[in-house]
Amino acid sequence: MSMLSVRDLTVKFAMRDQNVTALDNISFDLGEGERLGIVGESGAGKSITGFALMNLLSRPGYIDNGSILFEGEDIVQKSESQMRKIRGDRIAMIFQDPMVTLNPVLTIGQQMIETLMAHRKLSKAEAEQIAIVKLREVYIPSPQERLRQYPHELSGGMRQRIIIAIALLLDPDLIIADEPTTALDVTIQADIMELLLELCQSNKVGLILITHDLGVVSQMAERTLVMYAGRIIESGPTREIINDPQHPYTQGLINALPQQTLPGHKLKQIPGSMPSLTTIPEGCPFSPRCQYATDKCRRIRPEIVKYGPAEVACHEVNRLHETQSEEQSA
Structure with a gap:
């Protein structure tokens, strides 16, 4: 049995004139200790997925349909x-x-100790010792001193390490990381991601990594979901998705990576932009930006189908695959 099983999850936002759909019938599973990446542009629905999994949506957002089974319990009903x-x-x-x-x-110590004592029957001294151990695990120097400091007294990288330590305080089965390095310098980002990967592997903790960066996903995640306009449009083993993408949108994301462009040349980009929730096109939501789109794409929403090791929602997946094969053989 999967540790996490999401089925037909639909999230809507109640607006003045209409209810708009932010997540549209998404389904996926996560095994115990597995690492899953969720990628896509801003507005794809990645962060909303994370908040829904924690049941942290507040009005006007709400879960309209579906289930989120975590270790057999439906979080939606809690x-x-x-x-x-x-x-x-x-x-x-x-x-x-x-x-x-x-x-x-509040000092770092107050925040960590209060978290521990809210969930565990511990004395303050016992909670402090656990906090010190967790700070050491994330390579925080002089952890006893850090407990007495306030967040503004620490660097951005140090604060993010403390956030990771707090996430691991109660030995969770699953960590959801929503763009965990966005606010950090590029030089620190790689260190934080390496630390997170090391801790998840050593503690056998499941990880859902939400990011726009396919480069990070390729290093961190075993499986990947690609989202667009609130829908999963491709999913499968990360290596397969990076090396052999089946959806034109996934191909566009990979082509847009800086390392895919020769020095001195303009970076490649996907034309157009993500549609707003109130103007999602009929049929395939990516069709206005897709070079392979046909009348069928513009009229009929593609269903997720199995294609090799991956699953993809695209009417023209065969044509895309043939084009890629021709380009590789040329």
């Missing part, structure tokens, strides 16, 4: 008091900006 026992304890989340996550008026 009350807020029941979810508080799951969040942080069994599922932890790492957000984009550590300065938003950490309370600026």
Whole structure:
């Protein structure tokens, strides 16, 4: 049985004139200790997926349909008091900006110790010792001193390491990391991702990594979901998706990577932009930006179908594959 099983999950936002769909019947599974990447442009629905998995959606957003089974329990049906026992304890989340996550008026020690004592029957001294151990695990120097410091006294990289330590405090089964290095310098990003990977592997913790960076996903995730306009348009083993993408959108994301362009040449980009939730096209939502789009693509929404080791939602997947084969043999 999968540790996490999402089925037909639909999230909507109640607007003044209409209800708009942010997630449209997405389904996927995550095994115990598995690492899954969710990629796509801004507005694809990645972060909404993370918030829905934590049952953290607030009005006007709401789960309209579907189930989220975590270790056999449907999170969608849980009350807020029941979810508080799951969040942080069994599922932890790492957000984009550590300065938003950490309370600026409490010391690092207060935040870590209070978290432990809220979920475990521990004395303050016992909680402090666990906090020190977790800070050491993320290579924080002089952890006893850090417990007495406030978030503003630490560097961005140090704050993000502390966020990871807090996520691991209660030995969760699953960590959801939403763009965990966005607010950091490029030189620090690789160190943080390497640390997160090391800790997930050593603690056998499942990881859902939400990012726009396919380069990061290729190093971190065993499987990848590619999202567009609130839908999963391709999924499969990460290596297969990176080396042999089946959907034109996935191909566009890979071509847009800087390393795919020769020095001195303009970076490649996907023409157009992600549609807003109120103007998602009929048929395939990617069709206005797709060079392979046909009348069928513009009229009929493609269903997810098995194609080799991956699953893809594209009417023209065979033509795309033939074109790629011709280009490679040329």
